[in-house]
Amino acid sequence: MKIAVAGTGYVGLVTGVCLASKGHDVTCVDIDKDKVEIMQKGVSPIYEPGLSELMTESLAHLTFTTDYQGAYRDAEVIFIGVGTPEKQDGSANLSYVYKVAKQIAESVERDCVVVVKSTVPIGTNDKIEAYIHDKQKNDVKIYVASNPEFLSQGTAVKDTLHASRIVIGVEDKVPGEILKNVYDGFEAPKLVVKRRSAEMIKYASNDFLALKISYVNEIANLCEIVGADIEEVTDGMGYDARIGNKFLSSGIGYGGSCFPKDTKALNWLANFNDNEIRTIRAAIEVNENQKFKLIKKAKKYYDDFLFLNVAVLGCTFKPGTDDLREAASLVNVPLLMEDGAHVRVWDPVGMENFKKHFPEKIQYCKTIEEAITGADLCLILTEWDEVKQFDVQKYEELMNKAIVLDGRNCYTLDQMKNTKVIYDSIGRSAVNQDLLKK
Template sequence: MKIAVAGTGYVGLVTGVCLASKGNQVWCVDVDETKVELMKQGISPIYEPGLSELMKEHMDALTFTTDYRSAYKDADVIFIGVGTPEKKDGSANLAYVYTVAGQIAESIEKDCIVVVKSTVPIGTNDKIENFLRAKVRRDVNVFVASNPEFLAQGTAVRDTLHASRIVIGVENPEAGEVLKKVYENFDAPKMVVNRRSAEMIKYASNDFLALKISYINEIANLCETVGANIEDVSAGMGMDPRIGNRFLNAGIGYGGSCFPKDTKALSWLAAFNDKEIKTIKAAIEVNDSQKFKLIKKAKKYYDSFEGLTVAVLGLTFKPGTDDLREAPSLVNIPILLEDGAKVKAWDPVGVANYKKYYPTEIEYCKTIDKALEDADICFIFTEWPDVKNMDVALFEKKMKCPIVLDGRNCYPLDAFKDVHIIYDSIGRPVVDYLYLDR
């Protein structure tokens, strides 16, 4: 069948390429001509492991275009995978979704199913279907389905091809059967529910994971006070199958395009309906505060950053992506700069995006060694493999004063037994071997 996908960001492009890999003819539509020309050459405009390779392998099944009319007019299924960014009040901005819906309405020439894959507030799919039926220009039937994505940046291809579940939200049984046919070759359990339940599954899932992260970070902060080790606590908790061991890694908070936006959106939606989800509200507050954890720790060692050389390892919100959205580096580095620090930063893929914020104010280093050279203190914001696997003796060897603040607990505490260092992480005892003679 012919499938069209509106939007070639993380959701849209990954969805389109994965559908093409399963034998479908897929038209990927975007308004950005530069991106489209890149994709026509088999070049992915986004950094996502495995995506470029899969894309090149199935170019014969992929068409990239800015011509939405030709893409939509005879499509059997049209996926909407455009962004729903956060508004200032925390609600979801649906402008891009409605723009695409309007284009679909003016273009389709046959019965089709419009699948909203973008994360949208509960009830949006109902409104989109009413909008389409009011705007459609020809005598055709159009049905709207909700099909939320559950991919994570850095593992998006695997998460799509081998999803934990495929949720199909429909009011029309025939539409559900068509979508089950679309996904028949995907290695994942499939569940069909009504549209509002599908929309809620997406928000409830993401917000629950955000809750786990904020909860374990609060426990980690208490561990520092009472002398417990959060890694032992997390391990003990994770052995209980009712809890599980995922999303129990303490750190400096969650970031990215999903958790921050989706927690705020659900909290806004509840308030709009005269409800309050107190747990979600608390998770947001905890996460906002947790991002500054390393700055607070640094004040134990320096009253001011004025004149200090600060090494920063990791700029992106997580490893495996060049995405900076809600990254802790974006709120910490401005404080360092305003306080007079010289910042030397390393990241394997995030530098180009970071330069859009700070083109000249930061010294960007091509190696970890160079970033650490003559530094008075080091902040670890992202747990890149290069950081986790490095020889920790480099901290002592390269830094002027080896004080390392690790926001991602990259190293076991016993890794520093032969290193003169202060190593201060999250929820664990501080390693202070800086002035210890051996």
Template sequence: MKIAVAGTGYVGLVTGVCLAEHGHSVTCVDIDENKVALMKAGVSPIYEPGLEELMVKNMERLNFTTDYKDAYKDADIIFIAVGTPEKQDGSANLSYVYEVAEQIARSVEKDCVVVVKSTVPIGTNDKIEDLIKSNLANNVNVYVASNPEFLSQGTAVRDTLHASRIVIGVEDEIAGEVLKEVYKNFDCPIVVTNRKSAEMIKYASNDFLALKISFINEIANLCEIIGANIEDVALGMGYDERIGNRFLNAGIGYGGSCFPKDTKALHWLANFHDYELKTVKAAIDVNESQKLKLIKKSRKYFDSLKGLNVAVLGLTFKPGTDDLREAPSLVNIPLMLEDGANVKAWDPVGIENFKKLYPHGITYCYSIEDTLRDADVCFIFTEWDEVKNFDISKYGELMRRPIVLDGRNCYDLISAKKANIIYDSIGRETINNLEISFVYD
């Protein structure tokens, strides 16, 4: 089929490339000429494992352009995959989605199906259909369908090619049959429902996972107080098939482009309809507090970070991506700088993006060893393999005051007990091999 994709962010580019992998002819549209030039040269503008290789492999079926009129005019299917960023009040900003819908209405010259891939509030597909039909420049039939994505950054290609399920929301048989044809070679369950249910499946899925993360983080916080071990607790819980073992890793909260935005958007939508989702609100509150967990822990050892050498390992919100959106580093590092700390930061792929936000005031390092050298305290914000595989004994050798505050539980406690460090993690006992129980001067 001839497919156009509006937007080349994580969702749009991964969707377009994976559809090309399944034999479709795909044109990806973006307004950024530099970005389009990169993609035409087979270079991915985003860091996503496996994506660039798949782009190069399928270049004969992939086209990249800024000319939306040419891309949309004779497409069989047009996917809308532009961003829906969070507004100040927590609601979703749909201006980009509506702008694309109007462009489609003015451009299409044949019957087609418009598929909303962007995460949008329940009922948005109905509004998009009305918007397109009221702005059509030609006498054609346009059918609107909801087809939410369920990919995770860092595993987006795998999540798309080997999806857990494909959800199709339609109000007519034609759109449903077209999308079934698009996905006929995808070996996974297909759920066909109405558009509002499809929109809700996306939000309900993401918000449930956010709830699970916030729940285990609260349990972890209580474990620290009463002397239980969160890893053993999570292991015991995870064997129950009704619970499962995924998203039970305690830490310093969720981040990224989905969970924070989608929990707030659904909470806002419920409030708009005079209803409160108490569990979702609790997840939001817990997560905001959890991001500051390590800063709070540091107060056990220092009254202030002023003048101290602070090492930061991990800037991105999770490993496998260069995305900084809602990353704990964005909350914590400004507080460190405000406190007067000398911050040295390391990340294998996120440094350049962080430099755009903080070009000055931070020493960026390209090895863990350089970051730790002469540090008074280390904050671990991202569980990169490079961190997890780093010899824990080296913290004691390289740091001036080897106090390691681990927000992702990268090391087992047995190894920590053998190292000449203070190791303070999430939901587990604090290992104090330096026998320090006071606040440093």
């Protein structure tokens, strides 16, 4: 089929490339001319494992352009995959979605299906449909469907090609059948539901996972107080099929472009409609507090950070991506610097983006060894494989004072018991604290 995709961020680009890999002729539209030129060469502008390779393999079916009129004019299906960033009040900013909707309405010259893949508040597709019909110039049939994405950064290609489910929200039979044809080559359950149900499935799914993470983090915090081990606790929980063993890892909170934004958006939507989802509000509050967990732990070892050398391992919100949105590093590093610390940062892919936020006063390191050499404190913020596989003896050998605060539980307690490293993680007993007395 002839498909156009508006937006080449994580959602739009991954969607376009994956559809092209299935044989559809896909035109991806973006307003950034430089970005388009890069993609025309088969280079992905975002770091996402497997995406560049799939782009190269699918270039025969891929076109990248800034010419939205040409892209939309005779497309059978047009996906809207632009961002819906958070406003100050927590609501979703839909200006980019409406801008694309207007362009589509003014450009299409044939019957088509407009597919809103961006995450939007419940009822938005109804408004977009009315808006397009009001603005359309040509006498053609334009259907609007909801098709939320469920991809995770770092595994976005896999999540799209091997989806847990494909949700198609429509009010008419025709667009539902067309979208089933679009996804004919994808082996995944295809659920055809009402548009508002599709919109809610997206929010309800993301917010449930966010709530699960915040719940486990609260249990982890209590484990530290009462002497239980969170990993033993979650292992026992995971055997219950009703709970499952996914999203039970404790840490310093969730980040990224989805969970923070979507929890706040659903909370705002409920409040706007004189309702309240107290569990979602609690998840938001717990997550915000959890980001400061390591700073609070550090105060047990130092009264302040003045003149201390502090190593920060990992600045992205999760491994497998260079995305810093809502990352714990963005709140922890400024606090360290404000208190007079000399901060050294290591991350395998995220440092260039981090430099945009902190171009000065931070030492950026090429290796973990460089970051921790002579350090008085080490904070682990991202569970990169390089960190998890790092020889823990080197903390003892290279650090000035071997105090490692692990926000992602990268090591077992037994690993650290055989060292002279003071190791403090999340939801578990601190190791080697008796060394403080020596």
